[in-house]
Amino acid sequence: MIQQCVDLALGRAFVPDPLDSTVPLWRRFGRRPLVAVTMFKDGFEVVPVTFSGQTPKFGHAETCQAGSEDADAAFLHGFAERHKAKECVINLTTGYTAVLSSRTRRPESDEEAILLMRDSPERLLGEPPSQGCQHSLAYHPTHNFAVVFAHKENEIGAAVGLASRANLGLARLQCGMASLLINVMGRFWSEVGQESEILLVDRTSLFYLPVAEGSLGRPLFDIGLKDSALRQAVAERIGRLKPGAKVILVDSSGLDIEGMMRERGVTAPPAAPLKDEANPGLWACFSDQPHLGYDLFPNQRSIRPCAAGSLRFVPFVFWGSLAAAVALVGTNKFRSATDDRLSGNLRSQVQMLTGAEKQDEGLIHEVESRDKSALAMRDWLLISPPTQSFLIDITREIEAATNQGLKDGKSVAQLDSLSLTRQEGQPQMRLVLVVLGDAPAANRIFQRVSALFGRLGYSTVDLKESLVPQGFRYEHLLNIPKGFGP
């Protein structure tokens, strides 16, 4: 899973594995050298293949006559090395049979056709596969008929062994005739008309199939023929062509088949698709048209799967997001770090300013506190007028009253006790005088003292007068004058 994620992110997933037979050859080898190996009974022919878009281009072919296995492999290996190829496609021209079948099922897709034919061929064939054979199918384009090609596994094994000994990967193993028939029926069906006869001839084999709009005839084939035998087989087949029937001819044998047809009285010129191709069978194998070619290689290869083109946006999204994340997160991180650093400096400034502010506030508090202390002390002094002068004044008034009584020949009173008490929390004081004597004398003292209070600014809030033995008791509750107040 991790490897697939990496492949997808790096875009490798969109490059198909060279051995992935579910991918057309032109996609796998568009930029990679490839060698085509056409197996004949008496040897094999190798040709380098390149692709121009989806079209295969074949280079100069070389032929190797059948020899020892090692010699064949060395030849193939050397040829591949010269063309820097590491994979090959093998085209089988022998070892097959072909029958008509109406039991086949059409696959949903080319990929399904490849995979089902490899893993569960009976699901496509509609019957168990032939023992020791691999199959490929050429369907009637519109009706449920198909030509079933059965390829012998010993032929396939020999071809696989050759590629293996040559140290080449096997990109695909195909039957050229089957591929050619699929190509012709798929791409040139319009040539068929109501009824035609398809004649496919290559260097060593002949394949004949009568076709009609709604049916397929019995396929006939001759394979592994020498030149003379091939010529004879072709002549016989031409001789059996229906008079006036339309012939679709694909010929890469080198025989003048059209001339032979004219000699035999087939005057109508045959339709000749792929007549410009030097090797139509190989072309059909490599073009993958109209359907992906069957792969007869029986074993599953270990391949890296290919991602669909619709996922191409994924690496762009991923790398774009990564780049954006690196750039923007980096920028934002830098901005954030700068801002945080500045914030830290400002925080220190705030602390410093707050400290200075607190210091100043402390100073203000201290000043206010001193101010309040000074005010409190001032009030204390103001509300605490000297008592001595007050007592002297009272004494003088009492003496004056006594002297006045003596002068007028009246009775006099005597001060027995005097007490002065401040009222805590109030600008008041309580003065108590006890005067011994008769009422007039005591009253004279009281009157003079009361007048003194008035002159000094004291106001009497409460006055209590009571009798005591031999005299009177005066209790004044006095308000201290405002001049002494705060």
Added chain:
Amino acid sequence: MKNYTFPALLLIAASLLLLLGVTKSFGWASHSAAELSIKRSEVENARQELFSVQKSAEAAKRKSAIADQFLAAWAPELSDESSIEQIFGRLDTLAVDNLLSPSGKNFAVNTNYFFNGRHLAVQSVNITVAGDYYRTLNWLGAVENGFPLARVEQISYTTNGNSLALAVQFVFPRKFDTE
């Protein structure tokens, strides 16, 4: 296609996480910028407040100059009158100087003396002097002169035959600091 569905989803999820990280990073940057803005405004406020407080402090210092002079003048007096031994000694001395006989000296500390709307810590000192009336007045005047912060809280003259006694309660403030 199916082989790469889950890896593709993983990569897309990773991309989304990266984009989420980008979004978050904008959030962090924005948060830091907001913090910076707040700090700038805090600094500005602190500067203004400091300026204001400094002005207030200057004004308070100018305003308190008179109070400070007053306190400087009276603080030694307050300090002198805080020692009860000194007070008793000076009261006795003044009594003897005025030919009076001191007696009944005692003192009490009152931390809750109510004066002018607030509570003060004071020291109440009681003393009785016996002798001639006018000498007691002189003594009282000398005490009030010698202890200008002392407050006569209570005064009481009593006669007993030929003897005259003056009982006085003085209140000495211990401090005027406000808490």
